[in-house]
Amino acid sequence: MLTEKNKMRLLEEDELFPSTPGKVKIERAHTINRQFHRCFASTSTTFLWALFLIALTASYLSFQSFVSTSSRFLSSSAWDRQVRTSASPRRPHGLSVLVTGAAGFVGSHCSLALHKRGDGVVGLDNFNSYYDPSLKRARRDLLSRNSILLIDGDLNDHRLLSKLFSLAHFTHVLHLAAQAGVRYAIENPASYVHSNIAGLVSLLEAVKSADPQPAVVWASSSSVYGLNDKSPFSESDRTDRPASLYAATKKAGEEITHTYNHIYGLSITGLRFFTVYGPMGRPDMAYFSFTKAILAGKPITIYRGKDGVDLARDFTYIDDIVRGCLASLDTAGKSTGSGGKKSGPAPYRIFNLGNTSPVTVPTLVSILEKHLKVKAKKKIVEMPGNGDVPFTHANISLAMAELRYKPSTNLEAGLKKFVKWYISYYGRSSRGGRKTNL
Numbered sequence: 001m002l003t004e005k006n007k008m009r010l011l012e013e014d015e016l017f018p019s020t021p022g023k024v025k026i027e028r029a030h031t032i033n034r035q036f037h038r039c040f041a042s043t044s045t046t047f048l049w050a051l052f053l054i055a056l057t058a059s060y061l062s063f064q065s066f067v068s069t070s071s072r073f074l075s076s077s078a079w080d081r082q083v084r085t086s087a088s089p090r091r092p093h094g095l096s097v098l099v100t101g102a103a104g105f106v107g108s109h110c111s112l113a114l115h116k117r118g119d120g121v122v123g124l125d126n127f128n129s130y131y132d133p134s135l136k137r138a139r140r141d142l143l144s145r146n147s148i149l150l151i152d153g154d155l156n157d158h159r160l161l162s163k164l165f166s167l168a169h170f171t172h173v174l175h176l177a178a179q180a181g182v183r184y185a186i187e188n189p190a191s192y193v194h195s196n197i198a199g200l201v202s203l204l205e206a207v208k209s210a211d212p213q214p215a216v217v218w219a220s221s222s223s224v225y226g227l228n229d230k231s232p233f234s235e236s237d238r239t240d241r242p243a244s245l246y247a248a249t250k251k252a253g254e255e256i257t258h259t260y261n262h263i264y265g266l267s268i269t270g271l272r273f274f275t276v277y278g279p280m281g282r283p284d285m286a287y288f289s290f291t292k293a294i295l296a297g298k299p300i301t302i303y304r305g306k307d308g309v310d311l312a313r314d315f316t317y318i319d320d321i322v323r324g325c326l327a328s329l330d331t332a333g334k335s336t337g338s339g340g341k342k343s344g345p346a347p348y349r350i351f352n353l354g355n356t357s358p359v360t361v362p363t364l365v366s367i368l369e370k371h372l373k374v375k376a377k378k379k380i381v382e383m384p385g386n387g388d389v390p391f392t393h394a395n396i397s398l399a400m401a402e403l404r405y406k407p408s409t410n411l412e413a414g415l416k417k418f419v420k421w422y423i424s425y426y427g428r429s430s431r432g433g434r435k436t437n438l
């Protein structure tokens with residue numbers, strides 16, 4: 001278990017841009033070709049031509065194998081059957097849901113909850129290494145123990161998506177796949193465009209062409225409120241001043257989904273999540289990396305806003321978010337289009353899913369100290385202007401009215417469950433993520 005994890009950490013350092021898996025393999029094929037030529041530089045021209053042909057074939061084959069990373073499944077009837085079985089609801093009038101980002105934090109929890117109540121679930125995830133992929137594999141194993149099929153594939157693989165939609169008649173798509181994180185965009189901006197823009201459009205194209213068209217529920221973000229300083233954040237507040245590329249791509253997603261709603265009659269529900277946390281969470285989040293550092297006796301950096309004001313977040317527990325996602329699926333109206341034309345207006349909804357009680361970072365730390373029974377070594381630093389907003393606070397009255405959404409876990413109780421999971425998974429001496437987000 002530990003060695004496996006360490007292996008993946010080493011891999012992680014190499015694969016900073018994981019979301020285009022093909023790239024790595026093309027480069028590998030070129031290296032092989034180069035070595036081939038170097039070895040046999042002194043032989044006769046005829047022999048060289050023969051070698052050239054062999055090399056050409058070899059590189060063609062390796063190109064093929066990369067093109068069909070996911071498409072290798074496409075001809076197997078056993079795989080087709082698996083997709084259909086996993087997508088089939090086990091209860092009358094159950095949903096059939098394609099969950100993207102199903103190896104992710106919210107995606108895995110939602111997949112399990114849907115399956116548990118008898119809905120059909122097929123998961124899709126590209127297992128990129130933005131954070132420790134061994135955690136994603138642990139979530140995959142959990143899904144697999146519950147007989148949920150999780151496909152290793154990318155949203156930008158058009159062939160895979162159209163194959164999936166032709167195999168299974170999904171009633172809903174729960175689109176949670178995304179490049180997350182606010183500060184990582186400074187290192188790898190292209191990854192945000194690849195997943196959150198190109199991947200989204202690729203998915204919507206497949207959904208629009210599916211017959212019947214599924215309804216789409218997808219994860220936007222509270223970060224779209226950006227520099228909004230009116231509190232609490234309401235859905236009708238302005239969202240045209242994003243403070244990070246992540247927020248800008250999520251905001252773009254809201255506009256892009258609106259277009260597909262308008263032109264093709266797709267039923268769209270966008271969920272603005274407020275700092276989701278809990279067991280099996282994302283290691284790049286502050287509560288997670290603080291836990292790791294506190295246990296290791298290492299100092300944690302606490303950012304403080306202008307004029308010494310503490311940063312605060314409307315931390316929302318995973319089970320509350322899952323209930324909000326499922327309620328969104330259950331109440332999503334139908335898409336109205338077919339064959340690329342809509343036959344009438346379809347719903348377009350946006351909801352805040354938060355907890356309505358912002359907690360400051362120092363309070364977060366003191367709750368962690370209490371549950372971990374260890375004092376944190378704190379380093380307090382002025383917040384750099386690289387994407388984090390000073391506070392978030394959700395107005396959830398719309399979700400309460402339309403989804404019967406009612407968060408029931410406060411930060412104290414939620415972190416207790418997180419810490420219990422963390423220690424059972426990593427032990428009391430452990431390592432975690434690399435970049436921290438609030």
Ligand SMILES: *[C@@H]1O[C@H](CO)[C@@H](O)[C@H](O)[C@H]1NC(C)=O
Pocket residue numbers: 231232234235395396397398
């Ligand atoms: C919360 O949002 C609702 C609309 O969903 C709005 O009517 C209400 O005024 C908002 N409350 C506050 C305190 O902003």
